[in-house]
Amino acid sequence: MNVDEVKDRAGPREFSPKDDLPEEYRKAATRMLEFHANSEIMGAYLERPFIRKAPSIERKMAFSAKVQDEIGHGQMLYRAAESLGIKTRDEMLDDLANGDGKFLNCFHYPMESYVETPMIAFFVDGAAMRRQATLKKSSWEPYAHAMDKICFEEGMHVKHGESILRELMNGSRKEQRMTQEAFEEWWPRILQFFGPTDDQSTHHDFAAEVGLKTCTNDELRNAFLNTYIPKAKKYGLEMPDEPRIRDNGDGTYEVVEDDLDWDEFFTVSQNEYDGSIEQISGRRQAQEAVQWVRDMMDDQTTTNSGPQTQAAD
């Protein structure tokens, strides 16, 4: 198949590993899936300290389950990416460790306090849900298929985040104040989750043309703001004066782009922000420390000298 044929046929779940797809498509799909999978892993890395710090056993269980789910999502998405034949999972994980792998802007910032956890688990995961729901119609069938399970679990995560937010905003004045401060710090990053507003002039988005993604950044941002501004207000959060968001009154919004720090955003997206370096190297160090286990497993696979019964994982 050439690129024009792909564009003609492009539709929900249209292409699978059985199809002979041009390299341009396979590279674009790999890039999306790898970014998505990396984001699951780095999101889990950011949240992991709160398994320990959660203020009750049941919250602790929920954090542990959520972090585990993210790792499971990473596993599914890397598999869907590998099936495009461009990069192996090991190559993608190595790139993530050495700082070449890209991931969501929000996971480049340190998270210090428990009150910050719903900024990720409610708002960022809520934003991610918007995007992911549309990816159930991606033209790469393994991606769309992975989304079925991932969206279900993400729905649970958003409920978990919402429950924490509700509890904090119904808590002491101190908790409410700390949560409002965290919201003001995270809100611009959350808006930037959807990237810069669409360039309506000439930009042709290859991923959209071949059906890998089905919605624009603006459509997704509008859908998110329509749901989440009222929810934030319902729980008693006050919208910051900046970044300015104009409500067009027709279900769409305009975010004043100049109120957002795009230099920081592009520094983040190049993995060059202070937080990026901290998160990436922290994870790399942890992964290098268990390299000996992976070497042992690889060696046993290569020489067929592993246990004869079903292998451990």
Place this chain on the structure above:
Amino acid sequence: MATTESDLGGPTDLSEEEQRAVEAQLLRLADDELIQAERYTFWQVRAPTLESDLSISNNAQDELGHARLWYDAVQQLGYSEESLIYESDPSDFQHSTLVELPFAEGDWADAIVRAYLYDVAEDIRLSALEDSSYEIIRNRTSRIQGEEGYHLEHAESWLDRMALDEEASERVQAAIDELYPYALTLFEPVGDVEADIDRLGIRTMTLDEMRTEWETRVESFLTELGFDVPTDAAPATPTGRDNEHTDHWHDLHEEMTASYRNLGRDKATLIMADDDE
């Protein structure tokens, strides 16, 4: 569920002496499981592969679920999650010092050996509780046993694999030498209450009987794989069971309870539906 003539009944039927013995048995179950889980979670997003990350997370959540059940059983005797965990003093806890030791980054052999030594002991302890004279212990034990069986398989299959590799074997042996004395503390007594626990039938094996069975099983399995087992080792001190702990526990307790304190909480949040027997 069959009851015997010596059945102790429910939480409100206990004499002072019986309650003291039931509490002592329940508290070490709850504390062991919570802290073992807490240390397992160290490996979340740090395990060698995505698959091993998922498995160890499962273990952590199972143990947290068991801790929740055991703390709930203690709460039926007039305590709260706040008083038992979040507002308690670290020296109120009675878990074995085995489960409170921190992991060194990358020491997957420690994680597996610790899981193995603990899971064999847990298997034996649950057998000794399945016919407990306290109904709540009996019922919850049978709910927990299935999951613990899976944990043991997980640890054993990793040991099988590591025994075949020279470098991994050295790491496993070092972990056995280090952890074995700490594992023995699982069978150390909590004060003078052990005789009552045995006499009242709360547990159907004595600590000595449990330790003997554990030593036999551990020695036989590990020796078969080519490891040396330090069978003449004495239990490590402090034991944890006597409320004395290593400094590692004080640090961990501080970290676990930091958010609760910083937020000024006085309630540990419940989010799951009650699940009575």
